[in-house]
Amino acid sequence: MPEDVKSGVGMMVRTQIQYDLTAKGGEAEWQASRDHMMISFMGTGEKRQEIAEQCRVHLKSKGVEDPQDPMALNNALNEFAEDTMTHLAAKWLFELYRINSVKAEVLKDANPKSLEHLIYHAVEMGKIQERFFWRQGNEDATGKSRETLGLAGKRQVKNGQQGNEMRTDNSFGVQRGADAQAYVDDLSKRKPHLSWADLQRRVAKKFDVSESTIKRHLTNPKKVGSSRSE
Numbered sequence: 736m737p738e739d740v741k742s743g744v745g746m747m748v749r750t751q752i753q754y755d756l757t758a759k760g761g762e763a764e765w766q767a768s769r770d771h772m773m774i775s776f777m778g779t780g781e782k783r784q785e786i787a788e789q790c791r792v793h794l795k796s797k798g799v800e801d802p803q804d805p806m807a808l809n810n811a812l813n814e815f816a817e818d819t820m821t822h823l824a825a826k827w828l829f830e831l832y833r834i835n836s837v838k839a840e841v842l843k844d845a846n847p848k849s850l851e852h853l854i855y856h857a858v859e860m861g862k863i864q865e866r867f868f869w870r871q872g873n874e875d876a877t878g879k880s881r882e883t884l885g886l887a888g889k890r891q892v893k894n895g896q897q898g899n900e901m902r903t904d905n906s907f908g909v910q911r912g913a914d915a916q917a918y919v920d921d922l923s924k925r926k927p928h929l930s931w932a933d934l935q936r937r938v939a940k941k942f943d944v945s946e947s948t949i950k951r952h953l954t955n956p957k958k959v960g961s962s963r964s965e
Contacts, residue, residue: 737752737753737754737755737764737767737768737771738752738753738755739751739752739753740752740753748876752771754767754768756768783831786827786864786867787827787828787831789824790802790824790825790827790828791803791828793820793821793824794808794811794821794824794825794828797811797815797821799811799821799825802825802828803828805829805832808825808826808828808829808832809829811825812825812826812829820870823863823866823867823870826863827860827863827864827867830856830859830860830863831860833856834853834856834857834860837849837852837853837856838853840852841853869881907942907944907948907952908951908952911942912952912953914942915938915942915949915952915953916953916954918938918941918942919934919938919949919953919956920956922934922937922938923956923957924956931955931957931958934955934956935949935950935953938953
């Protein structure tokens with residue numbers, strides 16, 4: 736019986752069908768494999784045409800009147816942000832246009848330069864298709880889109896960093912605020928030429944915290960009577 740086999744790591748895991756042609760009943764497995772390939776196989780040209788049509792439909796829905804016109808595609812690249820699906824669709828079609836143009840040159844005169852250009856644009860198209868897979872495909876373990884998971888992970892990391900900063904900031908005032916205030920008062924007396932900004936930098940470095948933490952918790956010794964720094 737065919738098995739679902741996972742390949743790749745992390746959020747790039749893919750599920751593929753694998754046939755065991757060496758097991759008992761291998762001939763039946765082989766026939767099942769061939770039948771599956773005949774149904775699912777799509778030639779390179781056919782696959783490109785399918786993706787191209789999907790991109791054109793998407794661009795038309797976003798107001799691009801003629802997605803087959805390279806100038807219209809170029810305008811779409813400038814109009815839509817790089818992280819949008821519309822920009823990716825326009826870029827993919829633009830690379831397809833370039834590939835077809837260079838391919839025509841190669842058929843006339845297969846010189847090293849034209850072949851190099853063809854390979855370059857094919858690689859660029861492959862990069863964009865991988866971004867399609869990343870944005871549209873679902874991650875096996877959760878069933879959620881990879882882009883959604885990536886953005887959620889980014890928010891979690893940022894929230895964790897902000898939480899750490901807040902805990903550091905709060906604990907500094909309680910645990911080390913008095914020592915830091917005494918240090919900055921003494922430093923200001925010994926080196927009166929230092930500005931409040933200079934003092935903040937030196938104290939922050941000594942106590943291994945941010946300058947904003949020092950500013951929030953310490954009083955500027957140069958402003959006697961001020962309850963908080965400015």
